[in-house]
Every structure is written in structure tokens, then in C-alpha cells.
Amino acid sequence: MSKQEHSKKVYIKVWIWLLAITIAGFIVSPLGLPGWLHNLFIVIIALMKGGLIVAYFMHLKFERLSLIYSILLPLILIVALAVALLYEGTTRFL
Amino acid sequence: MKTSGRLDGLLFVLFFVIGVVVCIWYLVGHDPGFLPLASEHGGFIDSLFMATLIITGIVFILTHLLLVYFAFRYKGSGNGDKAFWYPDNKKLEIIWTVIPAVIIISLIVVGQVGWGKIFHTEPPDDAFVVEIVGEQFVWNIRYPGEDGEFGRTIPELISRANPIGLDPTDPASEDDIMLLNELRIPLDYPVLLKIRSKDVIHSVFLPNFRVKMDAVPGMTTTFSFTPTMEGEFDLVCAELCGLGHYRMRGYVVVQPMDELEEWLIEQREME
Amino acid sequence: MSSEQASLHVDIEHHKESFISKYIFSYDHKMIGKQYMITALIWALIGMGLSWVMRIQLAYPGQQIPIFETLLGRYAEGGILAPEYYIAMMTMHGTIMVFFVLTAGLVGTFGNFLIPLQIGARDMAFPLINMLSYWTFFLASVVMLLSFFVESGPAAAGWTAYPPLSALSSAIPGSGAGQSLWLLSIALFIVSSLFGSLNYIVTVLNLRTKGMTLGRMPLTVWAVFIAAILGLLAFPVLLAGAIMLLLDKHLATSFFIPAGLYVGDALLSYEGGSPILWQHIFWFFGHPEVYIVALPALGICSEVIATCARKPLFGYKAMIASLLAIAFLSFIVWGHHMFVSGMNPFLGSVFVLTTILIAVPSAVKVFNWLTTLWRGKIHYTPGMLFAMGLVSLFITGGLTGIFLGNAPIDIQLHDTYFVVAHFHFVMGAAALFGIFAGIYHWFPKMYGRMMSNMWGRIHFWLTFVGIYLIFFPMHFMGTTGVPRRYYAFTEFEYTMQYGGMNEFITIATLITGAAQVIFLVNFFGSMFFGKKAETNPWKAATLEWTTDDPMPGHGNWKGEIPTVYRGPHEYSTPDGKEDFILQTDSTGFGKMDKE
Amino acid sequence: MNHDAVLEQKKIMESEWGGGKAPFGVSWRKYMMWIFIVSDAFTFGAFLAAYGLFRVTSAGWPDTYEVFTAFPFIGVEAPMLFVAMMTFILICSSFTMALAVSASYKNDRTKALKFLGLTILGGSIFILCQVYEWYHIIHDGATMTSNPWGVPLFSATFFMITGFHGLHVLSGLILLTITALKVKRGFYERRGSYEGVEIVGLYWHFVDLVWVFVFTFFYLL
Numbered sequence A: 001m002s003k004q005e006h007s008k009k010v011y012i013k014v015w016i017w018l019l020a021i022t023i024a025g026f027i028v029s030p031l032g033l034p035g036w037l038h039n040l041f042i043v044i045i046a047l048m049k050g051g052l053i054v055a056y057f058m059h060l061k062f063e064r065l066s067l068i069y070s071i072l073l074p075l076i077l078i079v080a081l082a083v084a085l086l087y088e089g090t091t092r093f094l
Numbered sequence B: 001m002k003t004s005g006r007l008d009g010l011l012f013v014l015f016f017v018i019g020v021v022v023c024i025w026y027l028v029g030h031d032p033g034f035l036p037l038a039s040e041h042g043g044f045i046d047s048l049f050m051a052t053l054i055i056t057g058i059v060f061i062l063t064h065l066l067l068v069y070f071a072f073r074y075k076g077s078g079n080g081d082k083a084f085w086y087p088d089n090k091k092l093e094i095i096w097t098v099i100p101a102v103i104i105i106s107l108i109v110v111g112q113v114g115w116g117k118i119f120h121t122e123p124p125d126d127a128f129v130v131e132i133v134g135e136q137f138v139w140n141i142r143y144p145g146e147d148g149e150f151g152r153t154i155p156e157l158i159s160r161a162n163p164i165g166l167d168p169t170d171p172a173s174e175d176d177i178m179l180l181n182e183l184r185i186p187l188d189y190p191v192l193l194k195i196r197s198k199d200v201i202h203s204v205f206l207p208n209f210r211v212k213m214d215a216v217p218g219m220t221t222t223f224s225f226t227p228t229m230e231g232e233f234d235l236v237c238a239e240l241c242g243l244g245h246y247r248m249r250g251y252v253v254v255q256p257m258d259e260l261e262e263w264l265i266e267q268r269e270m271e
Numbered sequence C: 001m002s003s004e005q006a007s008l009h010v011d012i013e014h015h016k017e018s019f020i021s022k023y024i025f026s027y028d029h030k031m032i033g034k035q036y037m038i039t040a041l042i043w044a045l046i047g048m049g050l051s052w053v054m055r056i057q058l059a060y061p062g063q064q065i066p067i068f069e070t071l072l073g074r075y076a077e078g079g080i081l082a083p084e085y086y087i088a089m090m091t092m093h094g095t096i097m098v099f100f101v102l103t104a105g106l107v108g109t110f111g112n113f114l115i116p117l118q119i120g121a122r123d124m125a126f127p128l129i130n131m132l133s134y135w136t137f138f139l140a141s142v143v144m145l146l147s148f149f150v151e152s153g154p155a156a157a158g159w160t161a162y163p164p165l166s167a168l169s170s171a172i173p174g175s176g177a178g179q180s181l182w183l184l185s186i187a188l189f190i191v192s193s194l195f196g197s198l199n200y201i202v203t204v205l206n207l208r209t210k211g212m213t214l215g216r217m218p219l220t221v222w223a224v225f226i227a228a229i230l231g232l233l234a235f236p237v238l239l240a241g242a243i244m245l246l247l248d249k250h251l252a253t254s255f256f257i258p259a260g261l262y263v264g265d266a267l268l269s270y271e272g273g274s275p276i277l278w279q280h281i282f283w284f285f286g287h288p289e290v291y292i293v294a295l296p297a298l299g300i301c302s303e304v305i306a307t308c309a310r311k312p313l314f315g316y317k318a319m320i321a322s323l324l325a326i327a328f329l330s331f332i333v334w335g336h337h338m339f340v341s342g343m344n345p346f347l348g349s350v351f352v353l354t355t356i357l358i359a360v361p362s363a364v365k366v367f368n369w370l371t372t373l374w375r376g377k378i379h380y381t382p383g384m385l386f387a388m389g390l391v392s393l394f395i396t397g398g399l400t401g402i403f404l405g406n407a408p409i410d411i412q413l414h415d416t417y418f419v420v421a422h423f424h425f426v427m428g429a430a431a432l433f434g435i436f437a438g439i440y441h442w443f444p445k446m447y448g449r450m451m452s453n454m455w456g457r458i459h460f461w462l463t464f465v466g467i468y469l470i471f472f473p474m475h476f477m478g479t480t481g482v483p484r485r486y487y488a489f490t491e492f493e494y495t496m497q498y499g500g501m502n503e504f505i506t507i508a509t510l511i512t513g514a515a516q517v518i519f520l521v522n523f524f525g526s527m528f529f530g531k532k533a534e535t536n537p538w539k540a541a542t543l544e545w546t547t548d549d550p551m552p553g554h555g556n557w558k559g560e561i562p563t564v565y566r567g568p569h570e571y572s573t574p575d576g577k578e579d580f581i582l583q584t585d586s587t588g589f590g591k592m593d594k595e
Numbered sequence D: 001m002n003h004d005a006v007l008e009q010k011k012i013m014e015s016e017w018g019g020g021k022a023p024f025g026v027s028w029r030k031y032m033m034w035i036f037i038v039s040d041a042f043t044f045g046a047f048l049a050a051y052g053l054f055r056v057t058s059a060g061w062p063d064t065y066e067v068f069t070a071f072p073f074i075g076v077e078a079p080m081l082f083v084a085m086m087t088f089i090l091i092c093s094s095f096t097m098a099l100a101v102s103a104s105y106k107n108d109r110t111k112a113l114k115f116l117g118l119t120i121l122g123g124s125i126f127i128l129c130q131v132y133e134w135y136h137i138i139h140d141g142a143t144m145t146s147n148p149w150g151v152p153l154f155s156a157t158f159f160m161i162t163g164f165h166g167l168h169v170l171s172g173l174i175l176l177t178i179t180a181l182k183v184k185r186g187f188y189e190r191r192g193s194y195e196g197v198e199i200v201g202l203y204w205h206f207v208d209l210v211w212v213f214v215f216t217f218f219y220l221l
Helices: A008-031 A035-057 A065-072 A075-091 B006-030 B040-073 B090-120 B257-270 C003-013 C019-024 C029-059 C066-079 C083-119 C127-149 C177-206 C219-250 C275-308 C316-330 C345-357 C359-373 C382-405 C407-413 C417-447 C453-480 C499-529 D003-014 D028-057 D081-105 D109-139 D152-184 D187-191 D195-220
Strands: B128-135 B138-143 B177-180 B182-186 B191-197 B202-206 B211-215 B221-225 B231-237 B250-255
Touching (some): A008 A035, A035 D195, A065 D028, A075 C275, B040 B090, B040 B221, B040 C359, B040 C382, B090 C345, B090 C407, B128 B182, B128 B202, B128 B211, B138 B182, B138 B250, B177 B182, B177 B257, B191 B202, B211 B221, B250 B257, C029 C127, C029 C417, C083 C127, C219 C275, C219 C316, C275 C316, C316 C359, C345 C407, C359 C382, C382 C407, C417 C499, C453 C499, D028 D152, D028 D195, D081 D195, D109 D152, D109 D195
Parallel strands (some): B128 B191
Antiparallel strands (some): B128 B138, B191 B221, B202 B231, B231 B250
């Protein structure tokens, strides 16, 4: 474990970023953007936040590539379930 | 290690031969067991079934022939003499990956063409519409009547006398015809089943018509098909729905359109 | 010794052995594996008993069978099994067999017993969690057993527990307390399986001995490893579903229950849920579950075939690749259980494609097994017989899957006896044969004694023929359209024609079931009176046979863990002296490992 | 035996995946936490996927900006402000957790303990906030089966998902407390490795991560 991965400076930077994009998420709502754009924006912000936490706080970014893949790739499967359910919900139900 | 296997090898061969003979004897006597076909799309399903049966039958016999032959032929003596060392052959493996893939993909393609015809084609506007509402353990059948429209149903109105909760204030409900367990449909004419359920999941299964669709509470599922044979057939429940699942019986009567229309008028008058 | 292994070794050395710590709350992976095995065998007897009850009812509907009343009490008053309890028996048969016999009996038994032995580890990575895994499973068993004794009877909505039937006690009595206990038991089982999976995956990745690359692991370890990954990812989804169903049942939420239901002369006050959602969630778990059961059986089969045919497993890499392909595909095929469930037909098309593609890796496996047998020197041990039987059953069950996976044919075959035949071949019987093959093959290592060869062979032939006699005729019933989960076939003329066949199947079931007594006697008898085993009775090449005794103590190897120099299935190699070379054989490598 | 085999064996013995080593470069304890997190993510994923289906199929899903308006002590309606604050607190606790891990790797026991304490504090405040929020919307009339803003599934999924997440926070707090006590007693120092702190940290960050998605999908969308 090298010292760099756990440097305080990086954590503070990430923390500030997290706060900044969380606030950005709030500001966008009253702007009255079209629904899909608003949703897209919100989801991108969530992914960015998640990415920051996973990459720096959980320092996955500094782990071996094989570990990164073994953690992230399986998540595709649960996303597939969500996509199938949303598709099913919007096209067929009730 | 004493594991003589002459007998086991022989038994494998014997079992395979007897099994195949019995199977073929049975198949010749009974087809694969299909009930008489009574719908248009059913022909496609049956022939796809038969095609798959032939393909898989060949694969079954070939692989089992190899299995029992090897079992019979390559018996070890147990005194440590070596077998033929053969760990790998890329070419062979690619061949037997590609061949099944091609066969299988062609089956999928053919299947999807049929699937598209059954489910992705909209039924014609003048299709004969019947509603089937599953209930523990009967089928409520409803015809829209002369106006061609089903009356509104409201769950709060359901009672013994009004099994599906028909709303009497809706003008469309006046000429609706309600029947129990008796589904009459016209010969050679597209039929659209609108399937609902009052309580748990049922499944409308018409084995002669190769029709099956779940009756799911809270939503309306549909199945459209064209009957091609006159007569009386079974309406079966194919999804576990409770203790009476096995006796949730209905009848399907297929008759020419003009007879059916007369019968509908009679029913209307009787109500 | 690596640092990882060393810290584990310290833990083991400090672990004192009393009766309780050795046989009950044991940390030793071998004892935990045996505990799983014995528990699964007991469950198998219960599950089999339930299938006898069902078969007798189906063959002789409406007839008084006095023994039913003696055994089942109020569920069969006057010797006639009531329909609601027939369904309950069927539900419990499915649940018990899928979860408690096949999953626990294969992954639990062989995962625990074989992984550390075959990869060269002292024990699992987390012996404590391993112990907890078994005892959570035991608790799940107790809860499931309790549900037989509640007032309204055990769960009765099928092992798939489709709501609304499973959620509403007014729809069927079993959906009261019985179903709640069922859900609780399954939730416990999920926790147990999670503990197990974490252990298996981490152990396989981090605790392999020196030289044991992934490409040198025996196929059993590969298969259990992949099954553990499937369990890790599939079970939590069922947990989410089970929690939602419990909330529906006890807090009257309506996740799975739509508005306007009218059950038992009363309008229910649920609003807005979707029964199809449960089906999606259940089968997202349910299909991988099939492979959690099947893959270890296929792995065991591969290994036993290679060992007993005295040949290297043909296409070792392709076998692993096909396991991986099957595992991946199994997550994206769940919709094939729902072609006619009201699911969007377009989704149906997608699922047809992914489903039938599974046939390709499966075919590769079969061809590779056959080529392994080709020009082999087959030793007919009972384990080998069961492995070869598995190949046959896997072919039969796999081929019928091609019918069911093609959506248009499934319209006719869905929920008929064709399905029953299909999954009993490919998942039920094939996996069971995997268990038998594994037990016969590794019994000498488990108990230091040999099982009787002759009785093993008799057991095999009765079981193998019996399975075909029971399940093959069901295909014909299925094409005719005889629906499954029927209490009796007396209500329809076209189902009545199979009266004779049903009687035949029932008799076959009774005989095949009775034949399992041979196994039990052989198993328990050999445990105490069997011939003492050698360290390596089958002359196998894998690591577990290099332990100092036939029955290694906790820690597995007395001295250092051996280093591995070669692949797992080196049989009949041209340059070897004997017809097998142990993985640890360092002939020709000089003093490499002493560095 | 040919030369190639000897060479290959040599390569294997030196390689990361050759056995006897940790191929991912992490110990088995840490890797176990990682895959546990993946598994747990699937549970949450299933809940959220189900929620998504309810959301798109139910007509008239309530507007969260009208539901979550309460804020203690200020007496005016402040849509989403409270939950924004909760998010802020949880992110901060994640931040202090990262600092605790960092300090523990520098063998700075007092600092590690301090940051762990701050993390526990943040987590506890988050739980209290959640209690307040639950109390408030229950007070407004929301139950598992009905709520004043429309679709009952809204409150049912809300209680289910935030409840399940809350359970994770609670168990995280218990784990953190145990870890803090171990740090205090010098358990990790004696062991020579502070990895335990890092592993608990992973779990805590995951709880935060889940909240990010719950917050996004449930409150913001």
C-alpha cells in the first residue's frame, strides 16, 4: 500500500467534488429542463458520485485491473434486470 | 483395483437398444402424442416440433451410440496399461462448436418467424373477440354482443350474481353475454381472446389449438388464432391456481360463423 | 509457505479438538462437507417420500390408501390425500430437492470437502464462516421442517411461489403460516449460501498452493467456483423478492398483488402491484440456480470420467470455457420461463436467442466427454458408472431443452409434463448422479474405507434404468398437453388415456426409490465395516490423493503443502512411467521448489 | 522432461496467478468484503429495479418535492433540504472514514480513533435524521399500505428501501464501534496490520454509495 493512495489531499479534493456535484444535482431541478434531459443529468451525476466514492474512497482505482473487472463487470447483470423490467413496465403493463 | 466391466458395457448397449426400440414402437403407435390439430398457427408449432424432434433425435442416437459403444469397447484391464493419450484437438473442437451453433441458430430463426406471426401481428379489426376471466375454479366467458364492445367492469360490484362485476350503468354492458366454462368460437375466422383473472394466476390452455396464455390478475393478456376444425374441445388451466387447479375445466365449441351468430342471439334472448 | 497459508495454519493449530468442536461445531472443511452430505441425504429421503405420495395419488386417484392416513394424518383423512395438501406435498418436494438436496448436497458437500484438498490449502479461508454457513443451513432446514406441522399445512404455491397464490391465505390454506415459514427458511438458506459462496470464491482465488494456477485446477473446483459466483450474484435477488413477498403477506403491501382481486367471496384491498414482477425476480435467481446445481455435477462428472477412463480430459480449456459460457448465459435467459406469462413478446424473442445458445457450450461438453472416453481404459467403478449415466441423462435433458427454449413450441409444452420430464432429467437426475458419482469416488478420502463395488453397480443400474422409466414417458404426456401440478388426471378425457402410463411410472418410482436403500446400506455400512482404503485407490492424479493418509486430519497435509508441477488430469502421458502422474510429481524439474 | 516445462514451471512460480499468492494483490479478507459488496449491490439493485417498474407502471407517482418538505426547528417548508443535509452528512462520514483508514495506515492510532469516532458520529446523526424523516411522513399519514399523496406503492417502496438501507447503516455502525474498540486496545497494532479498519471502511463507503443511488432514484428523479 503506497502512501499516495491514502493521501489526505486527494480525499479532501474528492470530498469537495462530491459536495459540488451534489449541489449541482439540486440546482438543476428547478431549471425546468425537459424531463428526459433532467433525468439524464441526474443519473449522470449519480454515476459520477458513485464513481468518485468507489474510485477514491474505496480506492478501487489503485487496485489491479483484474480486481476492478471482477468487481464491476458482474454489475452489468443486475442492470440487465433493471432494463428488462423498465422496458416491460413501459410497454406492456396494465 | 478390480473393476471388470464387461457386464456393464454390455448392459449399456442392451439398455440403449431396448430403449430406442421401445421408443420407436411407441412413437409409431401414437405420433408424438399430439391431440388433433384445430388451429392455423398450430400447424407451424407441430412442424417445428417435428423438425426439432428429428434433429434432436439424430443427435440423441448418435451421441448415445458413441457413448454405449465406447462403454462396451474400451474396457480397462486394471493392470496399469496406458490409454491413448489425446488431450486436445482445436480443429475438432471448433467444428463441434460451430455445427451445433449453426443448427441451433437456424432453429431459432425459423422459430422466431413463427413467433412473430403469432404474437407480433395485430389481429384484424373484425376479429371475433371473446373475453375469458379466470376465477378459482371456473372460466367466465363473455361476448361483447351486437355493439362489439365490452361493458365496463368494476371489482366492487362482483358478487355471486355478477361474477365479473359488470357495471349496469354502462350502456355497452347491456348486450354483453355471459357464460360459464363454455367458449364458442367461429370456424375459419380469426379469434381474439382477451384474458383476465379475478384472483390468482391461471392459464388458458387449449391443447388442440396449441394456444396457451396466462390469465394474470391486474392485466389483460391476449392471444389471437384461427380455429380450423369443427367440434368440441377442452379448455384447461395450465398454471397452478389452488386446490381445484386439476378440475378447472371448460369446453370449446367451434362452429360455423352463421350458426354461432344464431346461438349468440338465442343466448341474448334467454338472459 | 505463503503468508496467506501461514496465517491460516496458525489459526488451525490453535484450534483444540473436543467432541463438539470436532463433530458438531467443526471448523474443519472436511467435516463441514460431510455434515452437508448427511443432512442432504436425510432431506433426499424426505423429498423422495413426498414424491412417492404424489405418484401414488396420481396412479390411484380417489382410492383409499390407508397408509396415507397413518403417515400424513389430517392431510389425508380417510386415506385420501386432499387436493390442497397434494399441492403442498408437491411444493415441498420441489423446494426440498432443489435447495436442500441438490444445492446443499453438491455445492455444500463437494465445495467444502474438495476445494481445499484439491487446490492445496489447509482449510477454507474463513473456517468460522464456513461453520456458520452449515449451521444457518441447518436452521433453515429446521424452519422448513416446522412448516409441515403448522395448522394450515406447508407452503402450497409451487417451489416457484408465484403470487398472488402464495401471498393470499384465502386462495389456498398453505399460503398462510406455511408459506411464511417457507420464505423465512429460504431467506436463511440464502444467508447460508452467501457464507459458502464467499468462502469458496476467496479460497479458490487466494489459497491455491504454489504452482496451482487456475489452469491446473481440477474441473470440480472450477465448477464449484463458478457455481459459487452464480450463487453470490443470484441469491441476493431472491432475497429481495422474498422480503417483498413477506411484506405483502404480513404488512399488506401490494408489491406483487394488483388491485381489485376477489378471492373467497371477498374483495381485497390491495392496490397496484404486479404478479409478473415476482416472476422476473424469481427467475433471475431461478435460472442461475439451475446451474448452481448442474455445474458442480458436470465438474465431478468430468473429473471422474478422466480418472476412470485413464485419459486426460479432452479439451480441458474448452470445458472451462463452456462452464463460463453457460454461467454467463444463465443470467440472461430467465425470461424463457415466462414466454406465455404475459411478458412482452419482444423480450420473449431476446430470451429465445440467449436460451438456445446455451445448447452450444452444453454440446461441447458432451462431445468432449465422449472423446475422453474414446480409446480409454475404462474402469467401471460405481463413480464412473454414475458419471457415464450423467452424460446420458444430460444429453437427454439437454436436447428436450431445445424444444422448450424455442418459444413457439413452448406455447404448447409450457407447464406440461414435458417440462417435468425435462428438468428432472437435466437438473434433478443428472445432478443427483453427480452427487452419487462424487460420493462413490471420494468416499475413500472421506472415511478411509471403500464402498462395495458390486452393490454400487447394482445401485447404479437400478437407478439409471429407473430414472429413464420414470421420466421418459412423461415427454409423451407433455406433448399431448397433460398439465403439471395436477392432483388427478380424472377430469379430462385426453388425460385419462394416460392412466396406464401413470400407474407404470408410479411403480417405477417405487422400485427406483426402494433401490436407494441399497445405497444407504452400502454408505453407512462401508463407513464402519468397509475395506480399508489405500491413500490413492483410483490412482488419480489430483492433489487430494497426496495427503498422508486416506483420511487427512485438520490441516490436510502433515508437513508442507506440496508444490504443483502439472495439470490435474495427466493420465497415460507418453513419457510417464505409470498411467498417471501426480500433480506434485517433480521428476525432471530438479530442485526448483527448494529455492 | 523437456526444458520448456521447466521454464514454464519457473514462470508460473513467479507469476501472480501461480498459486501461493494473492492474485488480485489484496488479502482474502479484503477480497471477501469486495465480493460481499457486489452481492449486496445485487439485493439493492433488485429493490431499485422493482421500484423502477412500479414507478413507470403506476399512474400519478407523487412529486417528492411536495412530500419531503419538513425540516426540524425552522418551521417553514423546505423541499428536499433535509434529505440534502442527510446526504451531506453521509458523504462527510465517508470522508472521515477515508481519513481514518489513511491515519491507520500511518500507524497514527489517536488520529485513526478520532476519525473513526467522527464517522460513527456522522452515521448516528444520519440514522437519527432518518428516524425524524420516517416519523414525519408517518405523521403525515403514510403507512405501508396508503399515503396521502397518492399511490400506496410510493410509501411502501420508500419504507422498504430506506429501511433496508437503514439496517445497513446500523450494522455498519456496530462494525465501526467494534473496530474503534479494537483500534483503541491496540489489536491491529499487535497484529501488525490495520487492514481491518480498511475492510470496515469499504463497507461503510458502500453504504454511502447505495445512499447516493437511493437518493437519486427515489428523491430526485
